[in-house]
Amino acid sequence: MSRWLSHGIDPWSKLNAASDIETLNMNPVKNMRREDMGLQWLAIGLFCCFVILAGGLWYVQIVSFKKYEKYREVQSYRTVRIPAPRGLIYDRDAQLLADNEPNLNIVVYLDQLREDFTRTYHDLKGDKDLPYLEGLELEKDARYLTVSNMVYEASVIIGKPSALVRSEFESHYYRHRYMDMPVLTGLSREQMARFMEQGSRLKGFDLEVRSKRRYPNGSLAAHLLGYMRPRQRTSNEEAATLQMSFDYELPDFMGKYGLEGQYEDELSGEPGAKSILVNNMIYRQEEEEWLPLLPGKHLYLTLDTDIQKAAEDALRYLNPNQQRRGAIVVMDCNNGDVLALASAPTFDPNIFTGFLPASVFKPMIDPKGSLPLFNRATYGRYHPGSIFKIMIGLAGLESRIIDPEVEFFGQGYFPMRGRRIDDTAGAGYFNFERAFYKSSNAYFIHYGLKLGPETIVDYGNQIFLGKETGLLPAQETGGYFPSKQTVRKGWHPGDTANLSIGQGKIDVTPLQMAVMTSAVANGGTVFWPRIVAGWESMMPNGASVFEPEPEGRIRGRLRAS
Template sequence: MLVLEPLHKGDRQLHILTVTVFCGLGILLAGLWYVQVLSRKRFQEEQVAQSLRTVRLPAVRGRILDRSGEALAENRPSYNVSLYVEELSKQFKAAYQGLLSAETNRVWQTFRRKLTREERAQVGRWARYYVVSNIVYRLGLLLEHPVQLEPAEFHRHYEERLALPLPVLQNLNSNQVARLQELTGMPPGLDLDIQPMRVYQFGATAAHVLGYLRKDETSREGEEAFYNYRLPDYEGVIGVEGYFDAQLRGRAGAKSVLVNSLGYRQSESIWAPPEAGRCVVLTIDVHLQQAVEKALAGVENQTGLPARGAAVVLDASNGDILALASIPAYNPGDFIPSISRSQMAQLNDEYMRPLINRATQERYPPGSIFKIVTALAALEAGILNPEELLQNPGHIQVGNRTIKDTAPPGDYDFKRALKLSSNTYFIHYGLKAGLSRILQMGRKFHLGEPWQLPTFQNDGGIFPTTESIRRQASRGDLWTDGDTANLCIGQGAIAVNPLQMAVMTAAVANGGRVYWPRLVQRIEPMEPDSNEQITHFPHRLYDELGVAEHHLRLLRDAMLADVEDSDGTGRRAAVPGLRICGKTGTAEIKKGQQVVDKVTWFVSFAPYEQPRYVVVVMVESGVSGGHTCAPVAGQIYRALLSRLYLKT
């Protein structure tokens, strides 16, 4: 052998090298034997004990923007302090040994017995909570803000969600974040992390349009169905947040967390990143919306009652909704992360009902604003000469019933009858035109049908049909001239909402075109430079009245007189330099023969020369349409002027 031969010749260096090589090989073989034979069982147990936990990762929710791009609902970073429990295993062990020794001695001295397995486990639970509670207490001292961690909350997290960090303090303010960042060393196990949080920077503004969220961590169609853990996520319940929840919510991602036999996190990897939601752009102007809500809230100063009402501002030329207000409202941010019981009790108040969108999903008698429909039915029937005078004795007799007139006795032509809102005049010509013509005209305005806004808050109201009248008669309740008289003045078997009245008024203003009210302009990707497709919602001409233009002109002229003439019921809506056309209404709510409440209205459009914007105001328990609603409309027109929608 070439190697051994020099050894026999006494080569000392080569001898040492050879011995070293053989010793190294021996150590290596010994190590392999230790790993493969002696430690085989331990490694097998660790491999079995290690397992993967899958975690659902919610996507960033898309924003909701007004027509000019201002965010009504968006996500802002929420700074939270979380506790990574796996980093405290040494502290847990030390605390456990100390508490176990003390408890063992106590039980032996008191009961002369050893601790049971359950008692040892309980000592372990309290040892862990002792360590964590001290860390949380130190955090409170550092922030100068008391921080509490309930034992049940910690134990539940340790037993069910150990692989995830434990939220300790959420939504820190800027001062608290600065304090933590200035620390040279954070208490053990604590870390500052950032999560997106849904915020509504304008508070309760447009609350019913936006809707609200609730916690929901379930998988959506196309997602993995099974996860070990799910991070907090939300779903839209109502409003735009609810209707477009799938688009706003995006697509959840997923990660895998490797945990050891104790459940502590070892490592993690994201294998499906979340896909952010898309943005919804509305037709609403948020600053106009604020002005409308402020004007509505001001009626409390006049009535002395909490304000309850709604207002709609509509573009008569295309159906765009510029403002859709309902009061009282709520703050959608109160539902993040969850709403308290006391707040929910206020929202369920049976009198105020702030969760109800009074603009689209409630039913109200229209009162005298329905005389617009009655007038068009009579004009189209050819039985109403607008110049002809009708004597009003202050009441009208229909069968055995005397219906009082709120307008003073005297002679009335069409314009005077509309601006003073004479019941006698419109009942007379309504009965003369006949029920079928009134019903036909109402159907042209699509009364009784809901305008399906993407909010889940729609109601079609009540409007009689030939079939419903036939069914009523089959039950022995015959339709009479008295019922028709009620309908002529917006009472009885009819109920509407402010949005329906806005669409009706817009059709009168624009020459007979019935536009579908549009609330959403488009849905677009979160990132402007994205190649994702933009979904547009174009304007939609739904129907045409098919009435003579000169009849609409007569009606517009009479509505102008209602605001501009000194004796018009709508004169309190007047704005200098702006020609506003309007009609007031005051509907009575009766129990038996007693009037228990009123619903007051004002429907209008401007400018008279080139009608563009419709303003409809409804107030519950108002004094009258002229006293309560017309001044609110005037304030809204001033806001339209200030927003440069209108020019004097």
């Protein structure tokens, strides 16, 4: 043993090793389990990762499919509003008062110029290495120069000087590059012909025809017809009604005044829509129309063009410089149809369908000016003057206060509590016929005082003075007429005297006076005035259907108090 120890060998080590081998050989399963525990934990970890990954894929593909599908569509499609053809307006004899004419424009499709944009960019850049931001600015310059030069070339071809406004171009590029951009608008037929002959070399340029409202008779019946202005974007309320929103809306006009505004929904019809598939650069790939449009209805009026012209000629004769003001209303006393409604001064509604400079529009609404847009036939409030003597005469005859044969002596004025109300009929004896013919103030004041204010008010109420007629609600006033409560408190004989000759505390419209005189002329029937004779709708099969408006609607009848 000393020999083993001297060599550094432990004699018991071999015995220990042999013992370990013997132990290992006796318990093989126990030792394998101890070494496989790490592998088992690794397998469990991998299995958990697989379960989590599979669950995530299931959630994305199944649960969130609709969400991501909708997101994909929003990113890939653009919805465009397509205006419907606007309904036409005719008079009672089917003569055109408002129609639509083609508006010719030159447009450019930016998606067809992408290679040109790149070529111009490289020409401008040359061999220089530009910082990122400078490169972006140069790309903007390249796009604008490309299109601007082509627009200039197109303007030379058609002989219409024009320049591309950079801010408008960039706005269209960044917001609506998937749509064609109008660059030259309002072409004449000659300009269109020149472009069709020589413009084919302009890549991405094309002709486009849109609709424009036209009033063939100019200012004829302008206050009645109204005018159009560019349509604003669809409001949230409209979008909710249509159950859709639009990314782009083709240019359209809407009625802002007169019948064009009052019947906007009927005349404008229902717009259509199309979807444009765009790529990741927001350029168009393809398009599909999926919501058909519905044309507007045609409007037929009771207006007689010849009578309307005669009324406007009369106002023009009295008002050659368009400075004096007046109105004429002609009604069919047998049914209330309005045959003419004229107001002076007037305007041409055609100027509103194009660009309207502020220098032209501001004088039209200047309160110190002649206000040509103001409809004096329905919105003007005036003392009726001598025409109101008709009501005093009617009330006096019906109540037997006036005997048409009895003569009244007038002094050329009427004395009223220390003052005199002049009588242009002069002094003399007047029976009813002569007093009416001469329009004697003294005669009608005398009998108006005998009637008393309450009786006068009662007859005024029978023709609905102080109330709107409903002809043009958006541009009509009811004026002012005293009530019975008013004349019972704080009312003086002088007020009755003034009222008897259409002065003082009374304001009426020319339309109201037309209703009054029609009622007297037809024997006492008060009609609702009517301007709409009916509507014509176009059916999908091409047939037309006419829907007449009720004729001769009775509002009331004159009766003795």
